[in-house]
Amino acid sequence: MKKEPSAMRGMLWMILISILLFWLPFFGPLIAGFVGGKKAGSVGSAILAVFLPAILIGIFLFFFGTVLSGIPGLGFVAGLGGFMLALTGIGPLLIGAIIGGALAE
Template sequence: MRETTTNRGSIGSATLWMIGLSILLFWLPPFGPLIAGFVGGRKAGGVGPAVIAAIIPALLVAVLLFILATLAALPIVGAIVGAGVFFVILLESVPLLIGAIVGGALAD
């Protein structure tokens, strides 16, 4: 008799895979995040968790930079710099998000 197990991935492991592969493949500008998103999407086990796992690193980095810029510089300048960096990070996360959606769709 054959056992069927539903091995659903986790958002945490998918996020770690995406971060790790993004760091390792930084030298492939559009393709590095795309590959990282694909692998992370497969690890997440579905499209929904893959999208969440792709957004978490961008949000964490943006919030951390926003807080550091606000504390280190003048609060208004720090807020403007933090908001600007947030939008740059979101734009740079597009290939990661596309890869996560494709990887999550193929994991189903």
């Protein structure tokens, strides 16, 4: 019985494989993106699975920074910094996800 592809499954696979293959500088995220893209089932879902964790981390850091400091402006800067930091490692992951999503269709 085959499971239905979804962006959430692809995202979880990308996170798990990225953690396991952290020691491969370019090929680790590329492989993680490829597998996650195949699990996502389409290119659109694969792209969503790549960017959704970065967006969620940025939102979490915004609220967490605001709660800790009590200053919404500081929370915004912390969230934006976390979002940009999360986006720095997305290049090979995105390439792999697009290839995996295209092959899954």
